[in-house]
Amino acid sequence: MPDSDILIIGGGIAGASTAFHLAEHGRSVALLERGEIASEASGQNMGGLGGSGWGNVPDLQAYLTMGSLEIFKRLQIDMGYDMEFRLSGSLTGIHTRDQYDFIQDRVLSLKSNGFEAELLTPREARAIEPEANPELLGYMYAPTRGQADPVKSTQAFAHAARNVGATINTGREVQSIEIRPDGTYAVQTNRGEHNSETLVIAAGAWCDPVGRMLGLQIPIVPIRGQMWATESLPPRIFHDISSAESSFTWNSNNGADDSTPPDLTHKGDKRFARHLYGRQRKNGEIIFGGDRQSLGYNLTPDATGIETNRGHASEIVPLVADLPIARTWAGLMPFSMDGSPIIGKIPLRDNLHIVSGLASSGFGRGPMAGKLAADYIHTGHMPHVLSESDPARCVTEA
Ligand SMILES: Cc1cc2nc3c(=O)[nH]c(=O)nc-3n(C[C@H](O)[C@H](O)[C@H](O)COP(=O)(O)OP(=O)(O)OC[C@H]3O[C@@H](n4cnc5c(N)ncnc54)[C@H](O)[C@@H]3O)c2cc1C
CATH class of the missing domain: 3.50.50.60 (FAD/NAD(P)-binding domain)
Incomplete structure (x- = not known):
């Protein structure tokens, strides 16, 4: 029974x-x-x-x-x-002219297919995210993105x-x-x-x-993702933050082969792309991550990858360059082949x-x-x- x-x-x-x-x-x-x-x-x-x-x-x-x-x-x-849910929207930083052309095409294609996305100048981005780097070429804004605990x-x-x-x-x-x-x-x-x-x-x-x-x-294979957090700060970052670099890289080569799913940051031990996502939690911690590495069921964060990710984050939100890392952690994502x-x-x-x-x-x-x-x-x-x-x-x- x-x-x-x-x-x-x-x-x-x-x-x-x-x-x-x-x-x-x-x-x-x-x-x-x-x-x-x-x-x-x-x-x-x-x-x-x-x-x-x-x-x-x-x-x-x-x-x-x-x-x-x-x-x-x-x-x-x-x-x-x-659930600390809010529809925060997201900003994706654009670092190079090639990325700018790629994101501009993507925004046009999204809009013509009924999706929502905008290309912002750094000045427009800083009006909604004051800590955004004014030196970048622009930002993609996605209003239908959010965050939750x-x-x-x-x-x-x-x-x-x-x-x-x-x-x-x-x-x-x-x-x-x-x-x-x-x-x-x-x-x-x-x-x-x-x-x-x-x-x-x-x-x-x-x-x-x-x-x-x-x-x-x-x-389905385990892919290690790792993250780091600052100490708690008063509110400084309001959107989900990411970078155009990985989607630009993966658009021309997603790195997949018989034993590797698409869109990882590493091939074996070698870095293949930098990927970035982050936000400020309600408790004030600023958190970022992005690496996606195939290492079996290994859950130990790797310090070199965390430093690379912090460098990447500080290119978009410069304030994080001077903030000490208070903790790091890792988890395993279920990637299908x-x-x-x-x-x-x-x-x-x-x-x-x-x-x-x-x-x-x-x-x-x-x-x-x-x-x-x-x-x-x-x-x-x-x-x-x-x-x-x-x-x-x-x-x-x-
Ligand atoms: C660092 C990191 C950052 C990420 N950031 C984002 C993000 O910003 N946005 C987003 O959308 N996604 C993000 N993801 C991906 C997201 O977390 C996962 O895709 C999602 O949580 C998968 O959910 P799940 O329920 O399939 O798996 P899991 O949450 O892994 O749940 C599977 C459960 O099955 C249990 N289980 C396994 N084997 C057994 C067994 N034999 N008996 C009983 N129980 C078992 C496990 O204990 C586990 O709790 C991130 C992942 C990581 C690691």
Whole structure:
């Protein structure tokens, strides 16, 4: 007899949102998390959200980014969770003439497709972000980007899920999975067995090890992201801050090969691109990060990369050049090998779903990924936008 209709493995933003939306549909759902809610990437990220708008013909990226923004608004504004969410907008600094031409084309193309973006002069940028470097060539402004606190937000999804009837189990590490003759799943954890008819893998950078318990190969690899923070300061930075350098580099060569997903900052040990994102938290810390390196399950921050990132940040917000680094940390992002999300039904087993592959922007895309996954499981019909993320394209027998 199953303990729940649906069992979700992983208590990050993807699993917590899936649990919340399934429980809202009235389904019997339980979640298994080996640590605490938000103990991995969903609690360690920069907290940047959003995209460029819905566009004239919304695709999966528009659904995931803009749909998630609506879900953040719903939990904080309508349901009363303090997630430190705000629609701050973002500024992307432009360092060179080539980058300027590239971003100018991108803004024109975005606008002509119904998205929202503006090219600002440094003077215009400094009117909304006074610490922005006046020496840069310009800034791209994206008004539909926001920010929120990763831990508070992910915990809010788990709390909201519990409130509508989901069972949230922390400290339960899934160690093996058996498919019973009647087709139900028997999931062994360090603290006993859980049974269900439907299984959802939302294990982030650990999807492949979990998939192997079912004899499957899931092409998701752990990519280390690392961050640093200053001491708390009075409010000085108001937008999400990034740089045009990485998108310019990756546009001509995304670095992908058989063993490397696209859009990393390193190839092996060698730096390939500089990438940057940051903001000032509500507690006053200024935080920045950007590196994306394939190092297995290594979670130790690397000081050289942090210094490179700080140099990059100070080219856009010069005030950070003189601020000491108070702490550093790292987390593991779930990158699929082709760079696209993997959300939907895995046809190789009965009643098996996955919601992952959200890479470097899963905090901002996870809430809607979870909702779309929940809608699919509940109705049995694939939401049409999930054809872009179909697991059938890449999940194979191990
Ligand atoms: C430094 C850094 C900065 C980032 N910045 C941003 C950003 O600004 N904006 C953005 O949108 N995204 C950002 N990201 C990416 C984002 O954090 C991730 O894409 C997202 O959190 C992935 O969510 P998830 O739920 O899929 O995975 P996770 O949060 O990793 O959750 C998976 C969970 O599964 C659990 N699990 C694994 N194996 C088992 C098992 N066997 N049994 C039980 N539980 C298990 C893990 O403990 C974990 O809690 C950043 C990531 C990092 C590391």
